[in-house]
Amino acid sequence: MNFWDSFSSDICERFQRLVDLLISSPHNLTSVKDREKAMIIHIEDSLLAFEGRKLEGSYIDIGSGGGIPGLVLAIAFPETEWVLVDSITKKVREIERFSSILSLSNVTAVASRIEEYSKESSRFDGAVMRAVARGDVALELAAPLIERGGVIYLYKGPGWEDEKRFAFLASAKLGLQFRDEMSYRLSDGSSRKLVIFKKVSETPKGFPRKPGMASKFPLGEK
Numbered sequence: 001m002n003f004w005d006s007f008s009s010d011i012c013e014r015f016q017r018l019v020d021l022l023i024s025s026p027h028n029l030t031s032v033k034d035r036e037k038a039m040i041i042h043i044e045d046s047l048l049a050f051e052g053r054k055l056e057g058s059y060i061d062i063g064s065g066g067g068i069p070g071l072v073l074a075i076a077f078p079e080t081e082w083v084l085v086d087s088i089t090k091k092v093r094e095i096e097r098f099s100s101i102l103s104l105s106n107v108t109a110v111a112s113r114i115e116e117y118s119k120e121s122s123r124f125d126g127a128v129m130r131a132v133a134r135g136d137v138a139l140e141l142a143a144p145l146i147e148r149g150g151v152i153y154l155y156k157g158p159g160w161e162d163e164k165r166f167a168f169l170a171s172a173k174l175g176l177q178f179r180d181e182m183s184y185r186l187s188d189g190s191s192r193k194l195v196i197f198k199k200v201s202e203t204p205k206g207f208p209r210k211p212g213m214a215s216k217f218p219l220g221e222k
């Protein structure tokens with residue numbers, strides 16, 4: 001079965017509409033301006049990572065930019081609830097505009113640094129992050145926001161091989177456990193990974209650290 005055949009025509013139309021909105025945004029949300037390429041880089045990548053998985057519950061997309069992968073997953077799994085966070089307000093306003101045009105009632109967009117948002121937010125069943133930070137930094141930003149038993153999904157490219165040792169060191173300090181590393185290939189031939197960590201114990205006191213500290217003094221190097 002063709003990959004796209006697993007989605008209804010209504011859902012496929014929303015993916016296409018989202019790509020059109022992304023590439024035509026005046027706020028430079030993506031360097032990919034070709035519609036077909038953008039379908040692969042943004043929609044296919046967001047979805048293939050979760051092929052064969054069913055998402056349920058509440059999720060946070062940290063460093064969502066123009067809403068990727070959060071908006072795509074919110075469309076694909078309408079029964080899930082999403083909070084999409086980015087520190088750049090104009091990007092978040094665009095996410096709000098896209099959600100409204102696409103009539104997505106399961107998406108909330110928040111303009112904040114994630115380290116600040118962590119202090120006031122309730123917890124989520126899972127977090128997704130694509131192209132935000134090195135593995136150890138990403139895990140530190142996500143861990144406090146997840147329920148115990150919840151899951152962090154990192155979208156990674158081939159660079160994961162070089163950064164995984166940092167992520168593993170950090171995970172031990174954050175009450176996280178590595179669960180899986182799933183490889184997939186986009187239809188343009190590029191290879192990707194979905195890396196999965198589970199929160200097995202409470203995040204130790206002191207996290208989140210102040211804004212910027214996670215990347216300035218990464219846990220994977222201490």
Ligand SMILES: C[S@@+](CC[C@H](N)C(=O)[O-])C[C@H]1O[C@@H](n2cnc3c(N)ncnc32)[C@H](O)[C@@H]1O
Pocket residue numbers: 062063064065066067068069085086087088091112113114115129130131132
């Ligand atoms: C390269 S973009 C990736 C956007 C999107 N996830 C994607 O894959 O297209 C990284 C985004 O993360 C956001 N970001 C980085 N650090 C952040 C932080 N500490 N809190 C909130 N957003 C952050 C940036 O503002 C930027 O929009």
